Structures are given as C-alpha cells and as structure tokens.
Amino acid sequence: MAARPGGQRARPGDPGGPRRGLRGPRVPPLRPEGCVSAAVELRGVVKRYRRTRALDGLDLRVPRGTLVGLVGPNGAGKTTTFGIISGVLEPDEGTVDVLGSGPFHPRAQAGALGVLPQDCALNPHSSARQLLTFFGRLQGLTRAEATREADRLLDELRLGDRATSRVGELSHGMKRRLAVAQALVGDPRLVLLDEPTGGLDPHLVVEMRELLLREKRRRTLVVSSHILSDLERTCDEIAFLEAGRCVRAEPVETLRLASRRIRIRLAGPAERAKLAAVFGDRPFDLDGDSLSYELAEDEAPRETAPAVLAALVAAGVPVLEVSVGGSLEEAYLAAREAVRRDPGRR
Incomplete structure (x- = not known):
C-alpha cells in the first residue's frame, strides 16, 4: 500500500491509495490543447448556499494561455468560482466548460488542473519534499518523476534548503510558497491561485510575480488577489466580480487606457x-x-x-x-461605481 506523507498508510479507495477497481465518472477525454480556445467558460452559473446566491448568473471566459485576474470585494464569489471550475462544487444552474471537456472531474482528469485554495492546510508532519511528492503522485506522476518535480519546485520557490524540514516547522511565508508549489506539480494545463502572495514579505512578493510571469508562458493561470498593483503587472486580462456576477472583463491595457x-x-x-x-x-x-x-x-x-x-x-x-x-485600481473603482449607479448592470 502507498504511504501518505507523515507515515500514514493510504487506504484503498482514497486519492493516495491503489486505484484498481475504482470507477470514476464517465466523462469525455480532455481535448488536445491546440483545439481549445478557452481554458474556462462559465455561462449563467448560479450557486446557492441556502438563501444566499454566491454566484448569480456568472459569465466568465478565460482564454487559453493567458493569466487572468479575478478582482472583487469579499463575498463577490471569487472562491466559489474556483470551486466550480475545479469540480469541488456543482452549479445549481448554468453551464461549465473546463479545458474543452465540460465540467472538470478531479479523478477522471487528474493532472490537468492545479489549485491553491484560499485556506490551504498542509500536513504539518510531512517534509516539504514528501508533501510535493505526494501531490505529484496524485497528479499521475511516477514516484521518481514526482520526486524530481518536487525538488525542482522547491528550488524554484527558494525552499531547496528546507526540503527535509517538516511543514509544521516552516514559517508562514514558507508554507505559502510550498502551497503555491503544490498547485504547479505535474505540469497542469490550468492553475487556479487564490491569494498566492498573501502573507509574503515584500521581496518574496516580487519573486512570486516573476514566477507567475514565467509560468504564464507554459500554462493558463487564474489568480484571485486583493493586491491590484500585482495583478496589473502580471495579468493579461482582468475580470471584476460583484455580487456573484462578472461586471467587466477586459485586457489590462484596455482597462488602463479607458482613462x-x-x-x-x-x-x-x-x-x-x-x-x-x-x-x-x-x-x-x-x-x-x-x-x-x-x-x-x-x-x-x-x-x-x-x-x-x-x-x-x-x-x-x-x-x-x-x-x-489610469491604474487598475481606478478602473475597478469606476466599475463598482457604475454598478452602484445602475444595479441592473450586475
């Protein structure tokens, strides 16, 4: 039986255990990357939590090979949008197309998507290398491939000297970089990053921006952040979310030149x-x-x-x-003001 990081034994049927006899959902295979113009396309997506509409008819398109930023206040629906895209949540209404194959199925399409959740809890008993190797195995890599990938990402995120340190011994900033690394394991075609620079020191924020600029040449990325200056420097397009809807989505240059x-x-x-x-x-x-x-x-x-x-x-x-x-901040505030004056734009 496969061993989980930290010495725990993986059970048959769980994500780290033997997969014989498991039947995932019947879904169409991922289409070749060159055949997909949009990595993500959401149309009229509604997600309710009892009486609350977290998403209220969301339309969102993420072109393949771009870095798209999601901007909005707390409660705008950014984290729920990530949950819908990654297949963790199911929409109550609307259509979802991820990588040209409809809704994403984590088990059936393992390896195609990487995610940094808003609150990413990492096993404190694993070493940094064990943790990334484990996620590499979940993404379909062999043990040798996963170990090599773990070491590569540890070096790229400036954590190479902490490869054998237990996660619980790392600082907050180190844990955040390790969480970003796990989203990149296995060369996924689409990566979702929720506040990747949260809690990082200023010099590490700069390094994270440089990492995103390198990664967007290799894959499609969607980043949610409240730091608009970072998004302005790195993103190709920005989508403004308000009350569960996308109120404006355009290239960064178009938004800036509106002023x-x-x-x-x-x-x-x-x-x-x-x-x-x-x-x-x-x-x-x-x-x-x-x-x-x-x-x-x-x-x-x-x-x-x-x-x-x-x-x-x-x-x-x-x-x-x-x-x-103007700045991205000015464009965002203008979009919010337009919605305030005309609520029907939502």
Missing part, C-alpha cells in the same frame, strides 16, 4: 513657469514629483504623450517616467 490621463514622474522639482510654457492653456496637476494631465477627446495617447515628453525635456523639466492611462 485618458497621462502621468509623468519627475526626477526633481519643476518650475510651474516652465510647465505652463509647455502646456499652454491645457490644465495640468502637479503634486510633488507627480505631474499629470488629461487628453482631449481627439488626441491619440500614443502620439500625444511622446510629443509632450519631448517638449518637457526641451524646456529643462527633469522627467523619469511617463505612463499612459
């Missing part, structure tokens, strides 16, 4: 007289080293911004950085 504001970071103090000479009658805002102005309706951001930058440099204004459009 026609040009932002300029200065390298030092700037004289208002010089700025007035550059901008003429155009209003501008100056707050310390931050300068910004609004484009007219007939101005193209990609053409106007370089012209203004050249004029500022020629006038002797020290410029460090120029950005076009």
